Amino acid sequence: MRRGPGPFDLAALTLGFAFLYLPIVILVVFSFNASKLVTVWGGFSLRWYEAVLTNEQLLDAARVSLGVAFVTATAALVLGTMAGLVLVRIQHFPGKALFTGMVVAPLVMPEVITGLSLLLLFVSLDVPRGFWTVTIAHTTFATCYVAVVVQARLLTFDRSLEEAAMDLGAPPLRTFRLVTLPLIAPSLAGGWLLAFALSLDDLVIASFTTGPGATTLPMRIYGQARLGVTPEINAVCTMLVALVTIVVLVISILQKRRLARERIGPGPAGRNP
Amino acid sequence: MTTARPVREARPRIEPWQDPDAVPFVRIQGVTKTFGEVYAVDNVTLDIFKGEFFALLGPSGCGKSTLLRILAGLERPTSGRVLIDGQDMTDVPPWRRPVNMMFQSYALFPHLSVRKNIAFGLEQERLPRAEIAERVAEVVRLVHLEGLEDRKPDQLSGGQKQRVALARALVKRPKVLLLDEPLGALDKKLRDQTQLELVNIQDRLGLTFVIVTHDQEEAMTVGSRMAIMREGQIAQIGTPSEIYEYPASRFVAEFVGEVNLIEARFASVNGTTMRVRAPALGIEIVTDRPVPALPGEPLWVAVRPEKMSIAKTPPAETGYNCVEGEVFDIEYLGDVSVYHVRLDNGLFLRATEANKLRLIERPITWEDRVWLSWGPDASVVLKT
Ligand SMILES: Nc1ncnc2c1ncn2[C@@H]1O[C@H](COP(=O)(O)OP(=O)(O)OP(=O)(O)O)[C@@H](O)[C@H]1O
Numbered sequence: 001m002r003r004g005p006g007p008f009d010l011a012a013l014t015l016g017f018a019f020l021y022l023p024i025v026i027l028v029v030f031s032f033n034a035s036k037l038v039t040v041w042g043g044f045s046l047r048w049y050e051a052v053l054t055n056e057q058l059l060d061a062a063r064v065s066l067g068v069a070f071v072t073a074t075a076a077l078v079l080g081t082m083a084g085l086v087l088v089r090i091q092h093f094p095g096k097a098l099f100t101g102m103v104v105a106p107l108v109m110p111e112v113i114t115g116l117s118l119l120l121l122f123v124s125l126d127v128p129r130g131f132w133t134v135t136i137a138h139t140t141f142a143t144c145y146v147a148v149v150v151q152a153r154l155l156t157f158d159r160s161l162e163e164a165a166m167d168l169g170a171p172p173l174r175t176f177r178l179v180t181l182p183l184i185a186p187s188l189a190g191g192w193l194l195a196f197a198l199s200l201d202d203l204v205i206a207s208f209t210t211g212p213g214a215t216t217l218p219m220r221i222y223g224q225a226r227l228g229v230t231p232e233i234n235a236v237c238t239m240l241v242a243l244v245t246i247v248v249l250v251i252s253i254l255q256k257r258r259l260a261r262e263r264i265g266p267g268p269a270g271r272n273p
Numbered sequence: 274m275t276t277a278r279p280v281r282e283a284r285p286r287i288e289p290w291q292d293p294d295a296v297p298f299v300r301i302q303g304v305t306k307t308f309g310e311v312y313a314v315d316n317v318t319l320d321i322f323k324g325e326f327f328a329l330l331g332p333s334g335c336g337k338s339t340l341l342r343i344l345a346g347l348e349r350p351t352s353g354r355v356l357i358d359g360q361d362m363t364d365v366p367p368w369r370r371p372v373n374m375m376f377q378s379y380a381l382f383p384h385l386s387v388r389k390n391i392a393f394g395l396e397q398e399r400l401p402r403a404e405i406a407e408r409v410a411e412v413v414r415l416v417h418l419e420g421l422e423d424r425k426p427d428q429l430s431g432g433q434k435q436r437v438a439l440a441r442a443l444v445k446r447p448k449v450l451l452l453d454e455p456l457g458a459l460d461k462k463l464r465d466q467t468q469l470e471l472v473n474i475q476d477r478l479g480l481t482f483v484i485v486t487h488d489q490e491e492a493m494t495v496g497s498r499m500a501i502m503r504e505g506q507i508a509q510i511g512t513p514s515e516i517y518e519y520p521a522s523r524f525v526a527e528f529v530g531e532v533n534l535i536e537a538r539f540a541s542v543n544g545t546t547m548r549v550r551a552p553a554l555g556i557e558i559v560t561d562r563p564v565p566a567l568p569g570e571p572l573w574v575a576v577r578p579e580k581m582s583i584a585k586t587p588p589a590e591t592g593y594n595c596v597e598g599e600v601f602d603i604e605y606l607g608d609v610s611v612y613h614v615r616l617d618n619g620l621f622l623r624a625t626e627a628n629k630l631r632l633i634e635r636p637i638t639w640e641d642r643v644w645l646s647w648g649p650d651a652s653v654v655l656k657t
């Protein structure tokens with residue numbers, strides 16, 4: 001039998017969460033500060049939000065970031081799904097182990113290295129740097145995350161569902177569209193959102209690969225913060241935090257729904273052993 | 274669903290396998306399937322006729338599912354050919370075969386309603402909507418699923434899911450319906466009931482069914498003929514009674530039903546009577562089905578326990594087809610009891626008797642001296 005949390009547990013929990021979230025809480029609170037001084041509370045106000053929404057530089061950066069994130073997430077979804085399918089569905093092909101390793105390696109690669117190597121590539125190919133180079137760079141690492149998410153889903157996928165569809169007269173592509181896709185859709189949505197959030201969040205790789213006219217929001221914030229933190233920055237960051245929170249919530253709700261369905265569903269009854 | 278136990282509808286005897294002119298509907302010719310080193314199916318040749326309910330029976334891992342999946346096109350044979358209705362199907366992909374399968378796990382599409390699940394196959398044929406609706410409604414009535422059409426599979430009981438799986442395959446009106454252990458997940462009572470319903474549906478629609486099972490009772494109940502498989506090969510093909518009464522090998526005799534196996538040596542043949550010696554029992558055994566054998570060749574005699582009579586007095590003629598022993602144990606199974614009789618040399622034989630009397634009223638009890646005897650028609654001589 002388990003008792004409720006004791007005083008020690010509560011203290012540990014509070015400290016842990018404080019460590020994680022106190023900085024963010026402070027940031028959020030001060031974004032509503034009427035005073036121009038970042039550390040002195042001068043009453044509640046939405047003036048900094050107003051300032052953000054009229055700050056063309058910030059809005060531009062936000063548009064770039066959202067655009068990059070959207071294209072990145074979509075491209076990564078397609079590529080990552082294909083990689084995940086190949087990894088799970090093709091039993092043996094030459095170089096499978098290498099391919100598997102190469103799909104996950106960028107997850108642990110230091111961002112500086114990824115960014116620098118992409119920069120070198122773009123320079124040596126003489127590609128004009130800007131929106132598309134950032135997008136390509138983001139797609140390369142976001143694809144890996146999507147591949148891992150899709151791969152995890154496909155590993156528990158009951159292949160006999162696809163066999164049943166083919167047996168009932170659906171050729172492989174129709175089977176994929178009518179059976180596989182609807183069933184892995186929640187994971188695909190999760191993968192898309194994850195890629196979107198990762199792209200939105202990235203500073204290092206974007207700094208390496210961007211060019212004039214394509215400053216992303218994190219770059220702009222970082223640049224302004226170096227000149228001194230203004231409450232305006234706090235407001236932008238609060239909006240970003242809200243956006244990311246929503247994305248994370250949606251991912252976890254999708255996952256929960258899938259788990260719930262699998263538990264009451266027919267169970268993992270693939271081929272006979 | 275009916276609550277009363279369905280009765281098996283009288284079925285006319287069709288025995289096309291007896292007819293030398295009958296053309297088999299499904300022909301499996303020299304089919305082999307290997308997975309790496311494993312021979313899952315090993316040079317199987319099998320003919321199945323139109324309208325048959327053919328059962329594939331065998332222990333786990335003997336290749337039943339693989340053979341069925343080869344028929345469905347889900348597995349490519351390593352060598353050999355498959356013909357259905359005269360057409361070579363070996364290279365035809367599953368979505369173009371006139372064959373449908375009911376999967377062991379049912380494999381219902383969890384994101385589609387019962388109605389959509391059943392309509393799935395017809396939609397692939399691009400039939401007009403009205404016809405699809407009509408055929409779905411028809412098959413829903415056939416398998417008693419009325420009122421459940423809009424449920425999702427996870428809102429169904431095991432028996433209902435199994436009906437949806439059956440309906441989904443039946444609605445396509447396949448030339449051959451394949452069933453892979455379709456009733457494995459059901460409890461005994463529901464299984465018995467569903468077996469009879471399956472037979473009735475098969476009869477009414479005149480379809481050809483091939484069912485895989487490892488339950489010999491099920492195979493004997495539903496099957497017009499059955500094939501016993503062992504390690505990828507066919508051990509015997511025949512009607513349930515042929516296989517039960519005249520097993521071709523010790524493996525089949527032991528796999529289908531209970532059996533006493535007695536080691537013996539060939540003695541003599543005289544017309545339709547064959548005599549063998551059973552040195553361990555010190556008796557001769559007489560059978561009315563001689564098999565060709567050499568003098569002294571090692572043989573086995575199979576006798577089904579229910580064909581052994583058990584009595585406290587010796588039979589009229591001793592010296593052959595009878596042995597004396599002591600009742601070692603009595604297994605009470607409700608409808609029958611199994612008597613385990615220990616012979617004087619330490620061997621055991623089993624005899625089954627119907628429990629016409631209650632336990633305490635029966636004359637034979639533990640440690641009684643008894644005689645076991647059987648007729649020449651009850652002993653089957655086996656060479657392997
Ligand atoms: N995809 C596969 N890869 C490798 N080996 C396989 C594969 N499918 C089947 N086998 C092997 O082939 C043999 C026959 O398998 P199969 O599934 O046909 O047996 P089964 O008779 O249906 O058994 P069960 O009654 O347990 O379902 C087994 O030894 C199995 O391990």
Ligand SMILES: [Mg+2]
Binds near residue numbers: 272337338339
């Ligand atoms: Mg099987």
